Amino acid sequence: MSGRSLVLIGLGILLLLILLGYLLVVGPLLGRLSDRAEERDAKEAQVAQLQAQVQDLERVRDNSGELGQRILELNKRVPSEPEIPTFVVQLQQIAGAAGVTQVRIEPGTPGAPPQGGPYSVVPITMTFEGTYEGLRDFLLRCNDLVRLVTINSVAYEPIIVDAGEEDLATGVEPILNVEIEAEIYFQPEGDGGGAAPISPEATTGATETTTVTEETTVAQ
Structure with missing residues (x-):
């Protein structure tokens, strides 16, 4: 068998090993990385939603005094009798x-x-x-x-x-x-x-x- 044939066989074996390594190791690893990235994005979206809710609650807390005053004033304008x-x-x-x-x-x-x-x-x-x-x-x-x-x-x-x-x-x-x-x-x-x-x-x-x-x- 000539040296050229041996080189071609060696390259084929090397490519086969690379393909098997990708299928057995790199592919699943990339899949897990993709799943983790999706989980991270979902958690970031959840954190952003929670932060927005916290901000809304803080605004309600900050305006509670003013809202309470407005409700009190409105109640004064609606008596308990027809009058x-x-x-x-x-x-x-x-x-x-x-x-x-x-x-x-x-x-x-x-x-x-x-x-x-x-x-x-x-x-x-x-x-x-x-x-x-x-x-x-x-x-x-x-x-x-x-x-x-x-x-x-x-x-x-x-x-x-x-x-x-x-x-x-x-x-x-x-x-x-x-x-x-x-x-x-x-x-x-x-x-x-x-x-x-x-x-x-x-x-x-x-x-x-x-x-x-x-x-x-x-x-x-």
């Missing part, structure tokens, strides 16, 4: 301050909130006459009331002046007839989430009031 007469007086005051007139306030029947919750909802319909600026001022003052008020809808239209009356001076704002649908809330003490009954006297305790600047009527 309709008191609310009517507050509306009369802001209506006078906003310069609107012919105010009519009609409380509805209390009921549970559509989404559920440990409080009762009282629908309120308000109508009055005033300019657009007066309407805007009235809505802003509603937001500043001690009682929490939710405005659901606002509809208005200009009051048509009779043809025989003199036209208003150019630039004067038209008078609007306004209707507002709103809600107020109360949370009976010890209530489990349903709407509490309300006596008729609670919704009709305010009487008709007339002043120089406004006429306020509470619907009976």
Whole structure:
């Protein structure tokens, strides 16, 4: 056998040994390394998730005082009784301050909130006459009331002046007839989430009031 043949046989044997070594040693080792790398990535992702949760908890802890204060303030704006007469007086005051007139306030029947919750909802319909600026001022003052008020809808239209009356001076704002649908809330003490009954006297305790600047009527 020539030397060249021996060299070729030796190279073949060497390649076979390298292949067997890869299959028996290097391949499984690389597989284990890949599995360990995947485990490491999974643990790093878990650690990152835990760190994010810790950060969220720290933010909640840092803001707990502020959140508690906001919840306390909100509870103060939701009384334990309907207190309709008191609310009517507050509306009369802001209506006078906003310069609107012919105010009519009609409380509805209390009921549970559509989404559920440990409080009762009282629908309120308000109508009055005033300019657009007066309407805007009235809505802003509603937001500043001690009682929490939710405005659901606002509809208005200009009051048509009779043809025989003199036209208003150019630039004067038209008078609007306004209707507002709103809600107020109360949370009976010890209530489990349903709407509490309300006596008729609670919704009709305010009487008709007339002043120089406004006429306020509470619907009976």
